[in-house]
Amino acid sequence: MSSDLTEKALEHAIANDELELYYQPKVSLLHGRLVGAEALVRWNHGDRKAIAPDLFIPLAERAGLLQDLTILLLDKAVRACGKINAAKAGLAVSMNVAPDDLESHTISKLIAQYLEQGAITANDLQIEVTESAAMGNFERIRDDLVQLSAMGIKTLMDDFGTGHSSIDRLSQLPFNSLKLDQGVVRRMGTSQQNLNVVKSSISMARELRMTSVAEGVESAGAYNFLIANGCEEAQGFFIARPMALDTYLAFVAEEPYLAGSPVGRVHQAIYNLMYFRKCLLDATFCRKVDENDLLPSVMEPDSDHSMEHSRFGAWLANSREQLEGYQSYRELERPVRQLFEQGEVYMEQLHANADDARLNELITSFDKQFGYIIQLLHELERALLLNTKQHF
Ligand code: C2E
Ligand code: MG
Numbered sequence: 001m002s003s004d005l006t007e008k009a010l011e012h013a014i015a016n017d018e019l020e021l022y023y024q025p026k027v028s029l030l031h032g033r034l035v036g037a038e039a040l041v042r043w044n045h046g047d048r049k050a051i052a053p054d055l056f057i058p059l060a061e062r063a064g065l066l067q068d069l070t071i072l073l074l075d076k077a078v079r080a081c082g083k084i085n086a087a088k089a090g091l092a093v094s095m096n097v098a099p100d101d102l103e104s105h106t107i108s109k110l111i112a113q114y115l116e117q118g119a120i121t122a123n124d125l126q127i128e129v130t131e132s133a134a135m136g137n138f139e140r141i142r143d144d145l146v147q148l149s150a151m152g153i154k155t156l157m158d159d160f161g162t163g164h165s166s167i168d169r170l171s172q173l174p175f176n177s178l179k180l181d182q183g184v185v186r187r188m189g190t191s192q193q194n195l196n197v198v199k200s201s202i203s204m205a206r207e208l209r210m211t212s213v214a215e216g217v218e219s220a221g222a223y224n225f226l227i228a229n230g231c232e233e234a235q236g237f238f239i240a241r242p243m244a245l246d247t248y249l250a251f252v253a254e255e256p257y258l259a260g261s262p263v264g265r266v267h268q269a270i271y272n273l274m275y276f277r278k279c280l281l282d283a284t285f286c287r288k289v290d291e292n293d294l295l296p297s298v299m300e301p302d303s304d305h306s307m308e309h310s311r312f313g314a315w316l317a318n319s320r321e322q323l324e325g326y327q328s329y330r331e332l333e334r335p336v337r338q339l340f341e342q343g344e345v346y347m348e349q350l351h352a353n354a355d356d357a358r359l360n361e362l363i364t365s366f367d368k369q370f371g372y373i374i375q376l377l378h379e380l381e382r383a384l385l386l387n388t389k390q391h392f
């Protein structure tokens with residue numbers, strides 16, 4: 001560490017407002033639009049280049065300055081949310097915090113106040129904790145994560161793939177998302193094995209009812225691979241570098257759109273629909289195995305059962321601009337809406353212990369509709385593949 005990065009200098013920097021948050025955009029891979037940004041702190045130290053957080057966060061921790069730093073940065077993030085919201089609604093800012101911030105309840109208490117004052121809504125702010133910090137401080141941070149989650153604040157496990165999570169412990173913390181480590185994401189192009197690490201992390205997140213976010217996305221190839229494998233959000237130099245707030249506000253105003261490969265998205269749409277059907281069958285299977293010992297977890301309809309909240313619905317609603325030239329796409333909406341309604345009725349009937357004849361009737365008509373939709377999606381997939389150049 002450089003000799004002028006001392007505790008005194010950092011204390012001075014906090015008091016003199018030398019710390020600034022930069023914002024790195026995140027886009028949804030379901031539709032290619034901006035969904036928010038990660039806030040990353042920079043220290044503007046004299047005339048030299050801004051100092052990166054890895055160099056001074058550990059110093060703040062050792063010097064007992066972390067709490068002051070967090071309070072200051074959270075205040076900046078909240079103010080930024082106001083400006084970002086004014087530019088465009090619905091974009092979140094995610095902040096990085098250390099285990100001490102959670103254990104001391106600094107974060108949850110302040111956020112509760114901001115929410116109460118109406119300075120932010122729960123969708124404006126998200127919290128990131130690294131996997132190694134989360135796993136190494138499991139008991140210390142759990143309370144605060146639970147409280148944040150009760151307030152509706154989304155939490156993300158950062159740098160996933162570097163910190164020895166066990167699935168059991170991971171599922172005991174109320175994280176909403178797994179953020180795949182940038183090293184893991186960058187290495188995925190180097191071997192089949194590394195590619196499979198990314199694929200299995202994405203499917204594990206899905207099974208744990210979490211979304212997956214990839215960081216360190218540096219190329220079109222990585223971006224398109226992640227789309228085709230069901231990752232939900234991406235962040236990285238391919239999309240944009242971290243930028244000062246004013247630059248980010250100008251970026252937001254441009255309504256950036258990173259379409260990526262539409263074929264990969266159709267492929268995912270098919271997969272999501274199959275997954276939806278599998279959930280219905282799993283629930284049925286559990287009922288059959290032992291009627292007196294229903295597995296409530298399998299029976300519980302998850303958000304994918306409503307079209308509006310499903311991954312499929314998000315893709316369908318946001319692909320209009322790119323795909324409305326395709327007949328098979330235009331025909332999708334009505335049958336898909338009916339399919340989701342049929343799924344809901346089926347789950348209701350299953351819960352109400354309807355007899356086999358009734359369930360058979362419902363699932364048969366569901367499957368008929370399902371077959372028609374899959375046919376449309378296959379047509380769309382073929383049409384897009386044959387026009388690859390135009391639509392990539
Ligand atoms: P992180 O949360 O994993 O943040 C991602 C880091 O990767 C950032 O480094 C970002 O600039 C960099 N990055 C993003 N996309 C790419 C890419 O495509 N390629 C490459 N090579 N790098 C990319 P940064 O800003 O230096 O932050 C380093 C770490 O410091 C962060 O890692 C986070 O753990 C921590 N940090 C940042 N801001 C704060 C803060 O306000 N509070 C706390 N406690 N920690 C912070
Ligand atoms: Mg982070």
Ligand code: MG
Nearest residue numbers: 158159181215
């Ligand atoms: Mg990270």
